[in-house]
Amino acid sequence: MATGPSVPRPGRRPLIGHGSYAEALRIGEILRKETVGGMLLVAAAAAAIIWANSPAADSYFALRDLKVGYEPWHLDLSLGAWAADGLLAVFFFLVGLELKREIVAGDLRQVSKAIVPIAAAVGGVAVPAMIYAAVNWGDGESLRGWAVPTATDIAFAVAVLAVIGSHLPTALRLFLLTLAVVDDLLAIAIIAVFYTSEINIPALLLTLVPVTVYAFLAQKYRRFFGLKPAAAWLILLPIGVVAWALLHASGIHATIAGVVLGFTIPVLRSKDSGGPAAGPGLAEIFEHRFRPVSAGFAVPVFAFFSAGVALGGFQGLASALTDPVALGIIAALVLGKPVGILTATWLMARFTRARLDPSLRWVDLAGVGLLAGIGFTVSLLIAELSFGLGEPANDHAKVAILTASLSAAVLAAVLLGARNRAYSRIEAEERADTDQDGIPDVYQQSSGS
Template identity: 50%
Template sequence: MTLPQDKQRTSLFGTPSARERRVLTDALRTETVGGMVLLAAAVLALLWANTPLSASYETVRDYHFGISALGLDLSVEHWASDGILTIFFFIAGIELKRELVVGELRRPAAAALPVVAALCGMAVPALFYVAVNGAGGGAMDGWAVPMATDIAFALGVLAVIGTNLPSGIRAFLLTLAIADDLGAILVIAVFFTSTLNWLAFGGALAGLLLFWALHHRFRVRGWYVYVPLGLVIWALMYNSGVHATIAGVAMGMLLRVTLRTGPEGEAGAGESVSPGERIEHLVRPLSAGFAVPVFALFAAGVSVSGEALGETFRQPEALGVIVGLFAGKFVGVFGGTYLAARFTRARLNPSLSWSDVAGVALLAGIGFTVSLLVTELAFTDAETTEHVKAAVLIGSLLSAVCACVLLKLRDAKYRRMWEDEIRDEDLDGIADIDQPEDLVRRPTEVKRRAREAARLRIESEHRAKADGD
C-alpha cells in the first residue's frame, strides 16, 4: 500500500537527480586531482620542514611583503591563509548557495539528515576536545579545530577507493561537507573576529552590495570588473578584523545559481548554465589545484621527529584534537545520522548498510585545510600551534586510513553485487538473477555445456569447409 505524501519516509542516501549527479561528477573529478595535489603539497611541506633545509622553509614562510599603507604587509604564510585561501571559500560559498537554492538542502526533508549529521559532527568533536582538555588542564581555545571536514581530501579518497559505491553516498558526503563548511565559516566569523573596524567593515558591505547590484540588476559579466572589486572587498574585510576568507564566501553566495526565465516564461531560455555554475566550473580547478595546495605547503610544515610526536600525544590540546577528529567526528556523524533515521521519517536505503554510513563518518574526520586554518586563529603560542598542527595531520591520517579499509571492503561487496546482477552462467542471454532459481545451472555443468557447444561449432565449421572443397 502506498503511503500518503505526508507519511512517506525520506530515503537516506537516495539516488540524486540527474543535474545533481552531473555537478557531483564534475566536483569529484576536480577534487580527486586536487586531493592528490594537496597530499603532495603536504608531504613536500613535511619534508622541507624536517630536513637540513628547514631553515629555508621558515625563511620563505615568514618573509613579509605587501602594501604597508593599506595594512597588507603580510608574511607568505598569512598571504596563503588569509589571501589565496579565499578562492577556496569563494567556491564553498557558491556550493552553499547552490545547495540551498536548487540542491538537496532546499528540501527540508532531504536536508534534515546531512544537516543533523553535520551539526552533530561539529558539536561532538568540540565536546571531546573540551573533555580531554578539561581533564588534562589544557587550553580551551582550540575547541573549534576538530569541527571541520576537508572536502578535497574526503572526496578525493572516496573517488579513488570507492569506484563501485552508490552515487548517493558521494552526494551525502558532499552535502555533509558543505553543511560542515557553513558551520566552520560561522564559527570563524563569530568567534575568531578581532576588534571590529566599523569603517572598513561598512566599506566591505558596501562593496558586496555593489557586487550584488552589478551581477543581478545590471547583469555585468566582465571578469575585469569583478576581480578588482573582489580584491577591494577582500582588503576591506581583512582590515575590518573579520577573517578575510569570509569575503570569498559572501561573494560566492551572491552569485545567481538559477537559470534566468526566458521571454516566454520558460526557465533557462537562452541560458544553458547559471552564472554561479559557470564560474564555479572555471574557478574550482584554481582552488583545488593551486589555492589549497599552496596553503597546505606553508601550513603543514611541522616537526615530526620522535620527540616532537611524543610531546604531541602528551599535550592535552593536541591530544584533544586527535581524539576529536578521529573519534568525535565518527561518533557525531554516525550517531547523528542514526538518531535522525531512528526518530524521524527518514530511512536507510534498503540497498545500503550502516557500514556505508560508518565509512562516510570516518571520512568526515579528515579535517585538514580548515582545521589548520582554525589552529592558526585559535593559538598564538608557536610551540602549541606546531603541536596542534601535527595533531591535525595525525587525526586526519588515522581517519583516512580507517575509512579506506572499511570503504574498500564495502566497495568490493558492491562490485560482487554488480557482477551477480549481470552474471549469465547458462549462456542464454538472460541474467541469472532474472530467472527462477531452478533454471540456474551449476558452474561445472555450465562449463561442460560451454565446451560441448564450442566442440559442436568447430565440427560444424570443419564439415562446411569440407563440403565446400
C-alpha cells in the first residue's frame, strides 16, 4: 500500500475532501469540547478500577448493584443498570442528533462524500468481528461477545485527536468524526437486532405514541404554544422519558430511544453556519445543552460503574489477558480496526472514481484506524449485554477493552503525533495564503470546484 500522497487525476473526486469551511469550524469546536469529556471519562474509569481493587472493593460493588426504582414498571434497576440503560440514552441522543446533522445539513448530504467514511466504518466493524470470531471459534459462550470490539468510543478517540492533532488536516478530523458516528449507528443496530431476546409487543407499540408526540412538537415548536427553541426541551424532556421507559419495558435496549428521539429533532443551520435560519435551530440548541450533560456526567458515570473490575493481582490480570475472550478483543481492536478501515478505504480508491485528498497520506488514515480501535463506552455496554454483569467473561472483556483502548491510544498518539509535527509546516503555508475575508483559500477552491 502506498504511503505517499495520491497524485490528482483528471475527472476523479477527492476520496476524503476538505469539507466546507463552516463544517471545519464546527468540527474544531467539537474537538475542543470532547477533550474535557475524554479526560473525565479516563478519570472515572481509573477511579473505578482503583476502588474495585482496594480494601474497600466490597463497597464499590455494593454501590454498583444497589437497586433503585419501581418494579411494576420494569424499572427496579441497579445503579449500574441505570447508568447503562438510562444515562447512556443521553449519549445516544447526541449520536442520533449528530448523525442527522451530518446527513441533512453537513457535508455528508452529498453521497460522494458520505460513501467513503461509511464504507470505512463498515470495514471497521466487519473485520474486528471476524477476528474475534476466529479466535473464539468453537466456544458458543465466548462467541456471544463477537460485537464487543466493533464499536469506537467517539468521545475518547476525538479527545486523543484534539490533544495530539492540532495541525492535522481538517479532512482527517472530519473523517474520524463521521466514521465514529456511523460506527455508533452500526453498533446501535447490532444491539437492537442481536441483543434483544424477547419483545413485549404492546409496550413497543405504546412507545410509538410518545415518540410521535415528541416528533410533532419538535417539528412545530415555534408555533405550538408559542414555544421558543431554548424552552422546548422543558416539554420534550418528560415526553422523551416516557418513550424511554416504554421502550425499556418492551425488551429493546432503552438507549435506542435516544437515537430515535435524536432523529426527530429538526436540523436547520443558522446563517452563522452557512444556513438559512436567522438563529440557531433546535438541533443546535439541544446539542449545546445536552453535550455537557453527556460528556461531563452521563458517560463518566457509566464508565465509573462499568469499568470497575477486581483484577486479583498480577496473576488475576495475567489470567484475564490469556482468556480467548480477551485475546480476541485486543486483536480485534488494535489490529482489526485499522486493517478494516484501511482496506475498505483502499477498495474505494481502487475500484471507484474517488481518490485520496492530495493533502493526506495513507499513513494518516492508519493513525485514524488506530484511534478507531479505542473501543470504550459502547464496547463496555455490549460486553455487559453479551456476558452479563459480574460474570467472569464480562470481567475479562472489560480488562481487554481497557488494555486494547490504551494500547490503541498510545500507538495512535505516537503515529499521529509525528504526522502532526509534519503538518504544522503545511498549516503555516495555508495561513500565509489566507485572504482578507479570513477563509483559507483551500476551502474557497473546494467550494468553487
